[in-house]
Amino acid sequence: MSDQVVVHQQEEEWRGVAAEEIQEISHSTGLRLQARSRRLLGSLLRPHVGRTSLAIGAVIGGNLANLAGPLLIAAAIDRGIPAALDGGASILVWCVVGYALCAGLTTFLRWAFLRISGRVGQDLLLDLRGRIFRHSQRLSVGFHESYTSGKVISRLTSDVDALQDLLEEGLDSLFNAALSVAGIAIILVYLDAPLALVVVAGFLPAYLIWRWFRRRSMEAYRGTRGAIAKIIVQFVESMNGIRAVQAFRRQPRNEQIMKGFNAQFRDANTDALGVMATFTATIRTIGNVSLAIVLAWGAYRVAGGSLELGVLTAFTVYLRRFYDPFDELAMFANAYSSATAALEKISGVLEEEPSVPEPSSPVALPHARGAIRFAEVEFQYPGTKRQVLPRFSLDVPAGQTVALVGATGAGKTTLAKLVSRFYDPSAGSVQLDGVDLRSVADTDLRRAVVMVTQENFLFSGSVADNIALGRPSATRAEIEAAAAEVGAHEFIAALPDGYDTDVRKRGGRLSAGQRQMVAFARAFLADPAVLVLDEATSSLDVPTERAVQAALETVLADRTAFIIAHRLSTVLIADRVLVLDGGIVVEDGSPEELIGERGRFAALHTAWRDSLA
Numbered sequence: 001m002s003d004q005v006v007v008h009q010q011e012e013e014w015r016g017v018a019a020e021e022i023q024e025i026s027h028s029t030g031l032r033l034q035a036r037s038r039r040l041l042g043s044l045l046r047p048h049v050g051r052t053s054l055a056i057g058a059v060i061g062g063n064l065a066n067l068a069g070p071l072l073i074a075a076a077i078d079r080g081i082p083a084a085l086d087g088g089a090s091i092l093v094w095c096v097v098g099y100a101l102c103a104g105l106t107t108f109l110r111w112a113f114l115r116i117s118g119r120v121g122q123d124l125l126l127d128l129r130g131r132i133f134r135h136s137q138r139l140s141v142g143f144h145e146s147y148t149s150g151k152v153i154s155r156l157t158s159d160v161d162a163l164q165d166l167l168e169e170g171l172d173s174l175f176n177a178a179l180s181v182a183g184i185a186i187i188l189v190y191l192d193a194p195l196a197l198v199v200v201a202g203f204l205p206a207y208l209i210w211r212w213f214r215r216r217s218m219e220a221y222r223g224t225r226g227a228i229a230k231i232i233v234q235f236v237e238s239m240n241g242i243r244a245v246q247a248f249r250r251q252p253r254n255e256q257i258m259k260g261f262n263a264q265f266r267d268a269n270t271d272a273l274g275v276m277a278t279f280t281a282t283i284r285t286i287g288n289v290s291l292a293i294v295l296a297w298g299a300y301r302v303a304g305g306s307l308e309l310g311v312l313t314a315f316t317v318y319l320r321r322f323y324d325p326f327d328e329l330a331m332f333a334n335a336y337s338s339a340t341a342a343l344e345k346i347s348g349v350l351e352e353e354p355s356v357p358e359p360s361s362p363v364a365l366p367h368a369r370g371a372i373r374f375a376e377v378e379f380q381y382p383g384t385k386r387q388v389l390p391r392f393s394l395d396v397p398a399g400q401t402v403a404l405v406g407a408t409g410a411g412k413t414t415l416a417k418l419v420s421r422f423y424d425p426s427a428g429s430v431q432l433d434g435v436d437l438r439s440v441a442d443t444d445l446r447r448a449v450v451m452v453t454q455e456n457f458l459f460s461g462s463v464a465d466n467i468a469l470g471r472p473s474a475t476r477a478e479i480e481a482a483a484a485e486v487g488a489h490e491f492i493a494a495l496p497d498g499y500d501t502d503v504r505k506r507g508g509r510l511s512a513g514q515r516q517m518v519a520f521a522r523a524f525l526a527d528p529a530v531l532v533l534d535e536a537t538s539s540l541d542v543p544t545e546r547a548v549q550a551a552l553e554t555v556l557a558d559r560t561a562f563i564i565a566h567r568l569s570t571v572l573i574a575d576r577v578l579v580l581d582g583g584i585v586v587e588d589g590s591p592e593e594l595i596g597e598r599g600r601f602a603a604l605h606t607a608w609r610d611s612l613a
């Protein structure tokens with residue numbers, strides 16, 4: 001596949017991601033998503049119920065203490081000062097001392113709340129990040145082949161950040177705001193019920209605007225979550241494909257795509273902020289109108305003697321405070337919408353079940369012999385309609401080396417993925433020593449079957465670490481022996497630090513052929529009963545490949561192997577060749593037999609011989 005095709009495919013994929021991330025959400029889907037994210041939030045909070053209650057207690061206490069302040073002012077004005085003027089200062093003193101105590105208590109409880117809630121929040125985020133990572137690792141290869149790494153990254157970063165914002169600031173504002181609104185409402189009624197009625201009348205428009213605000217802000221934040229995910233996806237994939245991007249001068253096109261996503265993110269955020277602005281302005285207006293009415297009517301009643309000045313003063317102070325928290329409530333609602341939208345996406349990943357699940361009652365297979373049987377197997381990739389492998393059966397006795405040959409797209413890798421159980425067949429079963437792979441415990445399966453692909457993924461760490469991945473308990477001598485067996489010892493020993501040389505990110509320090517040799521050594525060290533090599537020698541030069549082949553012949557002698565190779569020299573060491581065409585086995589026999597039959601394999605063989613001449 002050329003790089004140009006790769007770039008083109010990536011673009012298609014991005015568009016697919018884009019569509020999925022911003023799909024229009026119907027009302028019922030929205031509710032279902034919200035329920036799902038609330039479920040997740042509940043399960044995250046459950047282990048911290050004790051400390052959460054403590055934090056709520058602190059915030060309630062702090063607010064009560066804070067609320068008592070103006071009441072004490074009213075008492076000081078209406079009772080303390082007149083009494084002091086008459087010579088008795090004790091009431092005034094009590095009011096002042098009480099006020100100071102309340103202020104101190106408010107500060108202390110606020111500190112306690114921030115400390116406790118901060119801790120709970122961080123523990124919860126730790127738990128969530130761990131869960132996302134664990135679960136993503138557990139999900140099958142099939143999931144990752146369709147859900148791009150960029151999307152997983154955005155779940156783990158920006159979506160978790162949204163929840164962090166809610167926990168750090170949102171909850172604080174919610175408790176403060178809700179408690180002061182409720183507390184003040186009670187005090188207002190207590191101070192003067194008729195005046196309080198004016199305030200209550202303002203509730204109706206306030207409630208209506210609140211409803212509007214909640215709905216719009218949820219929509220807006222779903223937009224921002226989708227847009228930021230697209231930005232991250234675009235960024236990650238562009239950087240992963242940086243060689244293709246630069247080789248084909250794709251920068252301008254990528255910039256254009258990025259610009260579009262970036263603008264979407266800005267628009268979604270602007271929308272959210274606009275909604276917030278309208279909401280706060282409306283609430284302020286409602287507050288100011290109520291205040292004006294209360295002042296006018298209150299002053300009239302003070303003049304008439306039916307209301308005390310101190311009460312009116314306290315009332316107006318409370319009334320101002322009453323509408324201030326609505327800003328905070330709006331802030332909370334924003335953080336909540338953003339976090340809910342994020343949790344909708346996170347819970348989507350967390351509720352995803354591995355399509356290749358671990359068996360619940362596994363059959364123990366600690367020493368597999370390596371007989372592989374395909375029984376009435378059919379396969380199509382999940383979510384697609386085309387049958388890549390039409391129904392077939394195949395018996396590979398233990399110890400046989402099978403070469404899979406066929407044109408690009410014939411289904412060779414797909415068949416290999418079934419042997420390694422990266423996918424389960426759509427119908428029928430793949431069996432190891434007569435046991436359905438679906439029933440083999442994961443540890444037994446991974447010990448018995450090892451697949452080496454062209455990818456040859458190396459992890460950050462030393463060369464020795466990367467070989468030891470095949471068998472973590474291996475000693476240094478065993479590691480070096482495995483490397484020597486595949487002919488990798490010389491080049492590794494020549495590296496600056498030998499086996500301790502850091503391979504750098506993804507093995508960037510090694511050449512493609514060297515990475516293949518390390519991957520080979522890793523597979524040989526693992527010593528599996530079944531070895532699957534998918535174009536594992538394609539990057540080697542001819543002399544190195546010869547060396548590896550010589551090693552292959554000894555290594556493959558006593559184990560089952562599936563070899564996919566375009567070079568016939570590699571294929572010729574097989575006991576049996578399967579020629580695939582459109583997912584169907586069209587030829588099956590030993591290399592010698594097939595060459596004699598003058599079929600496809602014979603034609604390939606002739607072409608190969610001619611090319612050597």
Ligand SMILES: Nc1ncnc2c1ncn2[C@@H]1O[C@H](COP(=O)(O)OP(=O)(O)OP(=O)(O)O)[C@@H](O)[C@H]1O
Nearest residue numbers: 145381384388406407408409410411412413414415
């Ligand atoms: N993850 C996937 N999802 C959907 N279709 C896929 C997926 N992987 C492969 N296919 C399709 O399955 C068919 C067989 O692909 P496969 O990778 O098995 O071919 P192959 O014989 O290994 O080819 P090559 O020699 O190029 O590696 C192809 O038509 C391909 O488009």
Ligand SMILES: [Mg+2]
Nearest residue numbers: 412413414534
């Ligand atoms: Mg392939």
